[in-house]
Amino acid sequence: TNKYAVITIDGPTASGKGTVAHRVAKHLGFHYLDSGALYRLTALMAQRKNISLDDEASIAVLARALPCRFVHGHVMLEDDDVTDDVRAEAIGVAASRIAVLPEVRKALVDLQLSFRNAPGLVADGRDMGSVIFPDASLKIFLTASAEARASRRYKQLIEKGISANMEDLVKDLMERDARDSTRAAAPLKPASGAIILDTSEITAEQAVNQVLEWYAEAQESKPSQ
Ligand code: CDP
Ligand code: CDP
Structure with missing residues (x-):
């Protein structure tokens, strides 16, 4: 392991x-890892190759050598732009199904660690x-009520011109929360x-400023080496 600073932001x-x-990464000039994208890419690739989402061994093979690249906010799988x-x-939902498989999680560890670079x-x-980063300088657990989260997702989809149904969104969200929270592996x-930060009643900007404040405090209280 190396000692470059890491801020972790987990949550539903x-x-x-x-x-x-x-936004926090941009402000600090840090690298950014969207680990969910790796589970999503693995699920997408399994679907494209007609591999069953229960076939742990085959999916772990895909995950270990994911042919993906992240270029200027775009996600590439082989030569396809799969951002949307x-x-x-x-x-x-497919990502949350393969995310319960321990061999798949293990296969994605090294790729995730490789994102830890200067600064x-x-x-x-x-x-x-x-x-993945138990020695992080700052750990945040972001949360918000199911209603707030479903209406945010709804707004995001409508803005992208994708039709969405609030009832289905709440159902998917609860199903995914339950599967993610009750699985044995991670x-x-x-x-x-x-630190738990409930964002139900605050804007994204306020959440960003709070995280930056906590990071500055963590830096101040760090014993000098
Ligand atoms: O953006 P959203 O929170 O909807 O999903 P995501 O972060 O892209 O993750 C999709 C799914 O991947 C989650 O429901 C989890 O089951 C899984 N995942 C995980 O198990 N571990 C991670 N570090 C990231 C995602
Ligand atoms: O990555 P995750 O699935 O947790 O959430 P996201 O994709 O960042 O989506 C959150 C959506 O809610 C975005 O459209 C944000 O602008 C909005 N939002 C937020 O992130 N934080 C708030 N405190 C309020 C709204």
């Missing part, structure tokens, strides 16, 4: 992890603070030492 779907993590495809709700990293997902829960 549509709590604002991606938005907050991306991977964000589809159906792929989110630092902001990583978002479910187990960034608990499993379940969704606040990492030890994580």
